[in-house]
Amino acid sequence: MDRSKVKRRGSSIGPNQPEPKLQKEININAVVVDNGAYSIKVGLSTEAHPTLVPNCIMKAKAERKRLFIGDQINECRDCSGLYFLLPCERGYITKWDVQKPIWDYIFSKKVCPIDEYPVVITQPLFNFNSIQDCMDEIFFEEYEVSSMFRLNPTDLAYLKYARDHNLPKTTPCIIIDTGFSFTHIIPYINGNKYLNAIRRLNVGGKLLTNHLKDIISYRQYNVMEETYVINQVKEDTCYVAQDVKKELTIAAKSGIENNIVRNYVLPDFNNIRRGYILENNSDTKENEENCQILRLNNERFVVPEILFHPSDIGMKSMGIAEAVVKSILCCPKQYQEDLSKNIVVIGGNCNFKGFKERMMAELRSLLPHLWDVKLYQPEDPITYSWDGGKSLLKMTDFKSCLVTKEEYEELGSMIIQQRFNSWMTDNSLVEEESQEKNQENYRYLDWLKGKTVFGKEDPIDVKDECEQEDSLLKAQTNSQDTGSHNLAENVDNVQQPAADLELKTKASLKNIENTIVKEFDQEKDQPSSNFSMQTELFPFGTGSYL
Amino acid sequence: MTISKSTLRGSNRIKENDKRRIVDETSRKRRHRKVMELLESDNYHDDPHADLVMSKKVPKFEDNLEQRTSRTKKKERTAEYYQIKYRKNFQQLVDEDRAEAEANRRVSYMDIQCEESPMPPRHFCAVCGFLAKYNCLSCGTRYCCIRCMDTHMDTRCLKWAA
Numbered sequence: 146m147d148r149s150k151v152k153r154r155g156s157s158i159g160p161n162q163p164e165p166k167l168q169k170e171i172n173i174n175a176v177v178v179d180n181g182a183y184s185i186k187v188g189l190s191t192e193a194h195p196t197l198v199p200n201c202i203m204k205a206k207a208e209r210k211r212l213f214i215g216d217q218i219n220e221c222r223d224c225s226g227l228y229f230l231l232p233c234e235r236g237y238i239t240k241w242d243v244q245k246p247i248w249d250y251i252f253s254k255k256v257c258p259i260d261e262y263p264v265v266i267t268q269p270l271f272n273f274n275s276i277q278d279c280m281d282e283i284f285f286e287e288y289e290v291s292s293m294f295r296l297n298p299t300d301l302a303y304l305k306y307a308r309d310h311n312l313p314k315t316t317p318c319i320i321i322d323t324g325f326s327f328t329h330i331i332p333y334i335n336g337n338k339y340l341n342a343i344r345r346l347n348v349g350g351k352l353l354t355n356h357l358k359d360i361i362s363y364r365q366y367n368v369m370e371e372t373y374v375i376n377q378v379k380e381d382t383c384y385v386a387q388d389v390k391k392e393l394t395i396a397a398k399s400g401i402e403n404n405i406v407r408n409y410v411l412p413d414f415n416n417i418r419r420g421y422i423l424e425n426n427s428d429t430k431e432n433e434e435n436c437q438i439l440r441l442n443n444e445r446f447v448v449p450e451i452l453f454h455p456s457d458i459g460m461k462s463m464g465i466a467e468a469v470v471k472s473i474l475c476c477p478k479q480y481q482e483d484l485s486k487n488i489v490v491i492g493g494n495c496n497f498k499g500f501k502e503r504m505m506a507e508l509r510s511l512l513p514h515l516w517d518v519k520l521y522q523p524e525d526p527i528t529y530s531w532d533g534g535k536s537l538l539k540m541t542d543f544k545s546c547l548v549t550k551e552e553y554e555e556l557g558s559m560i561i562q563q564r565f566n567s568w569m570t571d572n573s574l575v576e577e578e579s580q581e582k583n584q585e586n587y588r589y590l591d592w593l594k595g596k597t598v599f600g601k602e603d604p605i606d607v608k609d610e611c612e613q614e615d616s617l618l619k620a621q622t623n624s625q626d627t628g629s630h631n632l633a634e635n636v637d638n639v640q641q642p643a644a645d646l647e648l649k650t651k652a653s654l655k656n657i658e659n660t661i662v663k664e665f666d667q668e669k670d671q672p673s674s675n676f677s678m679q680t681e682l683f684p685f686g687t688g689s690y691l
Numbered sequence: 692m693t694i695s696k697s698t699l700r701g702s703n704r705i706k707e708n709d710k711r712r713i714v715d716e717t718s719r720k721r722r723h724r725k726v727m728e729l730l731e732s733d734n735y736h737d738d739p740h741a742d743l744v745m746s747k748k749v750p751k752f753e754d755n756l757e758q759r760t761s762r763t764k765k766k767e768r769t770a771e772y773y774q775i776k777y778r779k780n781f782q783q784l785v786d787e788d789r790a791e792a793e794a795n796r797r798v799s800y801m802d803i804q805c806e807e808s809p810m811p812p813r814h815f816c817a818v819c820g821f822l823a824k825y826n827c828l829s830c831g832t833r834y835c836c837i838r839c840m841d842t843h844m845d846t847r848c849l850k851w852a853a
Contacts, residue, residue, distance in 0.1 A: 204739055210743065239780060242774035275779055279777040282776075351730075456812035
């Protein structure tokens with residue numbers, strides 16, 4: 146409903162500004178920003194790969210009086226004891242005094258200037274209003290971008306997946322995004338997010354790094370202050386075990402039998418800038434004198450295990466594979482089997498070795514055996530969403546999604562946020578299908594309820610309303626008998642018995658009819674959807690229910 | 692006779708068992724919450740530059756001048772401006788969102804959190820990380836053998852029991 150509203154508004158503006166229509170139809174370039182909590186993936190859509198900039202400001206112990214913004218950290222010689230200023234709290238931007246300088250930096254000439262390009266930026270699922278307000282203000286008022294679009298990173302991943310695999314829009318698909326702050330599991334049905342089946346697991350890369358830091362500090366060296374280094378240790382050494390119990394028995398062994406244990410050379414930021422795994426056969430003794438060695442054994446696979454079993458650290462939550470299954474089973478029955486054929490995993494945690502295999506094994510064992518399970522993990526799960534930006538720009542109706550600066554100034558933050566939020570979340574069709582059977586008996590009552598609210602706005606007596614209701618009920622039972630769900634016919638049926646009634650009721654009915662017709666017109670803008678059912682289920686439009 | 696025997700023989704650990712404080716359920720939960728908070732924290736240590744008086748405006752001015760000469764007539768806003776204008780913390784945001792979502796009957800941040808798993812949790816030794824069979828009597832932490840238990844008693848058992 147929101148979309149249709151906005152579209153009409155857009156078309157009314159259209160004639161006044163014929164210029165954008167004359168521009169090249171499909172080739173829109175834009176600055177695509179995947180604003181992750183750990184790293185920002187930014188670049189012009191014409192570039193092959195995005196630039197990865199850490200989304201943080203760092204303070205080094207050695208270099209006082211200087212802040213390292215994003216990838217400026219590469220200029221820092223001594224990265225020990227780095228102090229992080231992170232703009233996000235649990236994935237949502239709360240520290241604007243940190244986020245703003247980072248954005249300033251990435252949109253400067255050093256990384257990726259916006260110029261006159263439109264901006265496509267990602268935001269986490271269910272981004273809070275106040276955060277969106279601030280983003281609007283920064284981009285439109287401060288950076289003065291010509292136009293902007295905001296969406297979830299999984300939307301981009303979905304678009305890319307659908308485009309790359311030539312899937313029709315009706316193919317359901319489930320995207321798992323396991324990032325720095327959390328893991329989201331989002332099913333897409335008919336190209337829209339199915340909200341009731343979305344799950345979030347509060348386990349992300351940050352938690353894993355902190356946990357590794359914690360256990361290493363307890364067992365070996367105190368590395369509590371070395372988040373930066375330990376994150377590298379995690380990336381270099383951790384992997385997902387296929388069978389934890391088997392792996393544990395191997396790890397418990399000593400000597401050559403234990404092929405899990407690794408010695409990791411910690412960086413000293415003097416000779417060694419980045420740590421590395423010490424090969425078993427190399428001259429260990431010689432090295433040992435010069436550097437600090439971290440011995441990693443079961444830590445290597447117990448840490449990523451938290452993703453699959455958060456209960457290992459006492460978290461009251463199910464694991465990622467269980468959550469995917471749960472999410473699939475929450476979707477309407479007719480889509481479930483197809484969903485399991487199109488599972489996509491993205492996000493930094495996919496880079497753990499063995500992640501995909503374990504995920505596949507768990508899903509296979511948890512889903513019904515007759516279903517086909519297909520798991521797709523892109524080559525680069527971190528930049529996959531950013532790449533999806535290109536697919537977004539190729540969409541034919543992308544231009545109408547963009548919000549221009551003028552629209553922002555005219556409509557304000559609230560309305561454009563609704564527009565962003567309702568994008569790819571219209572589930573009226575799916576909900577309708579799944580609820581149709583249960584709601585058969587009550588549907589007309591709901592419809593009537595909605596109408597009486599409209600009626601009260603008009604000067605109609607309560608008595609009349611009752612009569613109306615009766616007549617309407619009769620009319621509806623008639624139409625129900627004929628089995629027609631078409632709204633236009635419904636209206637006709639309403640009118641016929643109403644004609645027999647007094648003029649007064651007829652007049653008031655006209656009012657109702659008008660409101661129905663109004664709604665009908667609005668629904669017309671979405672030709673694909675079954676409008677008759679929508680108006681009955683959602684008398685005020687679907688937007689208010691989502 | 693029996694008294695002298697018990698004072699002479701037997702384990703010290705068992706003898707001192709009575710003195711040990713049993714941490715009750717609420718403080719165990721509190722401790723667990725603390726651990727979880729620590730896992731979400733950005734830094735463990737304090738800001739190393741906290742004692743420094745930073746003259747933030749000077750470098751910023753340069754940066755901005757460079758990027759923005761072509762752009763705008765409007766006044767540059769500082770990062771602090773946004774921080775003050777949108778200073779809500781995460782909890783406030785969640786609460787606000789929840790109230791708004793309930794009013795509009797829409798799905799929100801709080802609704803999509805994963806439920807608890809029906810499967811029983813596995814237990815790992817808090818000291819060495821292997822599968823653990825035993826519970827610490829005082830605080831409920833898991834350990835796998837006497838050696839790990841001793842380590843646990845000497846370190847985290849008391850440290851975390853607050």
